Amino acid sequence: MSEISRRAALKALGLATASAVAGGAVATNAFRPQEQSQPSAATLQPTANVSSTGTFSPTATPATAPAVELYPFEGVYQAGVITDPPEAVLLVSLQVLATKPDDLVKIMQILTARSREMMAGQMGAAAAEDATFPPHNTGELGYDPLKDGRLSVMVGLGSSLFTRDGKDRFGLASKKPIALKPMPRDLVGDRLAGSTRLDGDILLQISSDHPLVNFHAFRDILKNTKGLVSPVWVQPGFQRYFQNMQPGEAKARGLLGFKDGTANLDVTDAELMSKLIWTGPEEPDWAQGGTYVAVRVIREQIERWDRLNLSQQEASIGRTKTTGATLDTKTETALPDYAADPDGVKVPLNSHVRKANPRLGEESDKRRMLRRGFLYMNGVDKSGLLDAGFLFQGFCRNIEEQFEFVKRNYMTNRHFPKQNTGVQDLDEYIFCVGGGYFFVPAGVQKEDRFLADALLLG
């Protein structure tokens, strides 16, 4: 057995212990990432049982567990948060046209029903079509059930669904999650004036391994919600993930060429997820077990970045480009020692790594979020420059205390970590052009339930 699988085993055992201690549904019903999931695509129910993956005997071949091909719709949490990100995403912001609370129920029921079927690979059988009606299945993915593609449709709710222009639209204002609000317009460095990609009543994060599958799901949902919702903005994205990475290692690189996701939260650590990602008793009953997401469309000045010399790029990020190690260490997973480098001689004070995660112990540890980023490319802008960048999604238990705190108090605070440090150097090359704050309700756990039903019926 290799060192790698020994570590994976230890990690998994740690998880097993944690869930045994917790003894609750949360740990055992959670979606698990690809490498620890059941091998059969037929196993759509989240019957997590860590020890049953059976690769932990010292004599076993250190084979990688077969990949999950479809994500279950039902679960304690919605798919699309801690499930392994697939290779393509479609972010969709919807506006609710309907005005009655009953219509909102209808919208959520349709989203639930369509997501449930499509995530199971059921795009619509040929036999179900009636020649005298427009077809249910638009057909571009064929009529056989999809066996792979890892489609998930994650639904988020914007603050405008609760209150808009001071009005309680659906009688839900009193149930609004405590930290939900429109994305602030005053975050330093954002260029949101005239943005056409801001906010929304409902967010759909449609992700799968192919853009066409995402598009199909989007098209299907739109087709089934005519008159109830209308799309406000849509942003496709993509990423190419490395396989078999260990916790703490990045699974991808960004367009700037640097590893992205190093030291991201370990989604197999149920205790950590409960502490930093899943909402708890601080929220109204219906909103517990959910999470917030900060969506940020971040334009990167690709051409300009590509002309910086390597050492300038590395000083801006604070990591070695090839290995991903911080500039004061040798390996990606080695921890930087900022206390030993108070003036930023090795890792500059305004470098991205130091501004985004200053490693102040508990004070900054509790601010961390789960990042699930994709890349985008929308062609070229008016100057003929690449209109491309990063689709940031930061999941947090409390969006103000985590994402927004880090942004305001660390990254764009000119006097952090020291007087006149300036904002992070990277902001010279990137800027936010759109996005929104959303609340992601808990998952649907039974066939007769639907998304956010506890909010709408409770």
Added chain:
Amino acid sequence: MNLSVKSIARGVLATGLLSLSLVACGDNTATAPAAATAPVVATTAATTTGAAGTTAAGATTAAGTAQDATKAIQALNDLGKNLDETSAALQKNDLAAAKAAYKKFDDGWDDVEGYVQQFDRKQYQAIEEAMTPVGRELLRNANTTVATVTPLLKTLSDTYNNTIKQMAGTAPGGTRSATPTTKAAAISGPELDAATAKVDQYLKGKADKLVTNTQAFVTAVKSKDIAGAKAAYQQARFNYEGVEFLAESFTDMDVAIDARPDDFPKGENDPTWTGFHPLEKAIWADGKLDANTDKLADKLIADVTKLRDQIKSMTINPAGAIAGAADLIEEIQSGKITGEEERYSHSDFNDFKANLASAKFVYQAYARFVKQRNASLDADVTAAFGEIETALTPYFSADGVAVDYSKLNDNARKALAQKVEALADSFSKVNGTLGLNA
């Protein structure tokens, strides 16, 4: 422009500050922090290629650098000595010594495994797999025997040493050759120093002009002379843009003088927004000069004067000056081309020209050194400057006043932007060609 200290300007800043703070110590050789943080110098020649690549699966796409590779091999060789010691101890039947030596290897592996991982994930896994049984026997099995451990250790040693050879390019396999490449030697000498002195004088002269022209602008503002202030504004801005990259070395000064409202939480209404741009707004957008603009004007001239004094105390170095010039060219693109900087006066062409003039002056000071090393690069840069100057001519009146940038149509905007791109692209190779690292 944004408010951050640019890493490119940091070399200039650091040298400036060091020359201020270390004069008493007589230390002229202090290295700028930016240079110290930069482990690698990129030159076109420094990109390693996969010449010896035979293992397609698990190929790493990352191209390391010669310096990285040398460092990695050295570290792996050092750690490998512990395996040799383990082997020697086993031959002497000294299990205790073997355990101690192997523990050192096991502990040290965490520090170097990243190099192997980076080089080839399969090799990395092979080493880890070979380590597992050795670790089990030597570190965890109290009843192990020399006979059990010896073949296991040999497998590990062979795998480990073979990996090092592959990384050093002396054995086949691996996904890329780590053959060290040479980087251009840094230029130096009295001729270079003379060129730098010229740049130094030019930039400091600009700083003086900045104070003079800002004073004229401030006087017009305080006498509530809107027409006069409009005319003086362009002059003052022209000089500021020419030394902007130096100003950015002092974040607080750059924020005080040249910040855009987007850089403040309360935007245009933020009471801490000072410098040229709130005055620009008062003159063009509000058409109103009052007690508040008097205060802003007083602060502006005080800040500009302070900046001038700071610039004069700096020591300009060639790498910093060239990186700064590159940055001035980039500023044209990110600030002016999108028409965001001078959002009230739309006098962006004026800034455009100022940035270009300073960048060109710096380049011309060093052009002959570039020509000696890469004549075609020099030809490209020179031609690109000329192209842009020609393209800009129609946007200035006979007496040198810039036309309203917002009137530029999309085709013209794109054509200009692409010319700036061509210049910026060639210019980005200048420092590396001279063996300099900002």
